[in-house]
Amino acid sequence: xxxxxxxxxxxxxxxxxxxxxxxxxxxxxxxxxxxxxxxxxxxxxxxxxxxxxxxxxxxxxxxxxxxxxxxxxxxxxxxxxxxxxxxxxxxxxxxxxxxxxxxxxxxxxxxxxxxxxxxxxxxxxxxxxxxxxxxxxxxxxxxxxxxxxxxxxxxxxxxxxxxxxxxxxxxxxxxxxxxxxxxxxxxxxxxxxxxxxxxxxxxxxxxxxxxxxxxxxxxxx
Numbered sequence: 771x772x773x774x775x776x777x778x779x780x781x782x783x784x785x786x787x788x789x790x791x792x793x794x795x796x797x798x799x800x801x802x803x804x805x806x807x808x809x810x811x812x813x814x815x816x817x818x819x820x821x822x823x824x825x826x827x828x829x830x831x832x833x834x835x836x837x838x839x840x841x842x843x844x845x846x847x848x849x850x851x852x853x854x855x856x857x858x859x860x861x862x863x864x865x866x867x868x869x870x871x872x873x874x875x876x877x878x879x880x881x882x883x884x885x886x887x888x889x890x891x892x893x894x895x896x897x898x899x900x901x902x903x904x905x906x907x908x909x910x911x912x913x914x915x916x917x918x919x920x921x922x923x924x925x926x927x928x929x930x931x932x933x934x935x936x937x938x939x940x941x942x943x944x945x946x947x948x949x950x951x952x953x954x955x956x957x958x959x960x961x962x963x964x965x966x967x968x969x970x971x972x973x974x975x976x977x978x979x980x981x982x983x984x985x986x987x988x989x990x991x
Contacts, residue, residue: 773816792817792938796919800979814917817938852893853930853957855903859888860926860967870926870947876963900925900932900952900964912969914979916953921977922969923953930962939977 774781777791795813799805858879862868866882868875879889892907894900901923904911914922918936925932927948932955940949952966969978 773819776812776816777820788817788820789938793919796915796938797979800915810915810917814919818936852895853960853962854891855894855900855957855962855964856891857889857904857909858963858965859884860965860970862888863965870928870965875928875965894957894962898956900955900957900962904952904966911952911966913953918951918954920979921951921974922979923951924949924968924971924974924977925952925955926950926965926968928963928965930960930964931958932956932962932964933958944973 774783777788777795779788779791783791792813796810799809799813801807801810856876858876862884863870866878868878872878882889887909892903892909894903898906901911901913901916912922914920916923918934918938921939924940924944927950932950932952934945934950935954935956937945937951940951949968952964968974
């Protein structure tokens with residue numbers, strides 16, 4: 771299967787055209803918009819194959835389960851130490867007159883009498899994503915695709931380092947602000963301070979996907 775055909779672009783399309791096509795096709799094939807998991811994964815795999823340069827001009831070799839085949843594994847590095855995460859809910863900032871730019875934001879949050887849903891701590895174990903660790907700790911953080919194709923799970927990192935393994939959606943101006951995707955972001959520091967629930971920001975509205983599954987799951991809690 772030709773990955774360029776999956777995205778609906780010419781083989782000589784530039785990176786920006788390919789990225790826009792991926793975002794469009796991701797929305798069209800998303801299960802919450804009438805697509806299916808298989809269609810959504812096919813689009814994601816096609817984009818990643820193009821980005822990785824795994825498709826030659828002379829071939830259309832591409833499989834839906836790209837990366838599923840086993841390959842010889844290199845020795846794995848030693849496990850990283852756990853990361854202690856302190857979180858703050860973006861939804862409470864306006865109520866207290868706080869801003870993401872406040873140098874003492876988390877000191878203010880620690881001194882305030884906030885509910886556990888709005889402020890607290892949990893641990894990220896080795897190989898866990900930030901979102902997986904939050905859920906394992908009993909938190910219901912926003913998400914949709916879990917594949918780096920939307921900004922529903924975006925967080926602001928105010929202290930520490932969070933890797934971004936896959937990001938097909940955030941523009942440079944947001945990543946420069948420390949915005950990351952929690953669905954696949956993994957801590958690279960012993961401690962981390964993050965503001966979650968950034969999906970409420972107006973400048974992320976066009977970067978989101980429907981989150982019906984999340985909303986229904988939360989309603990059943």
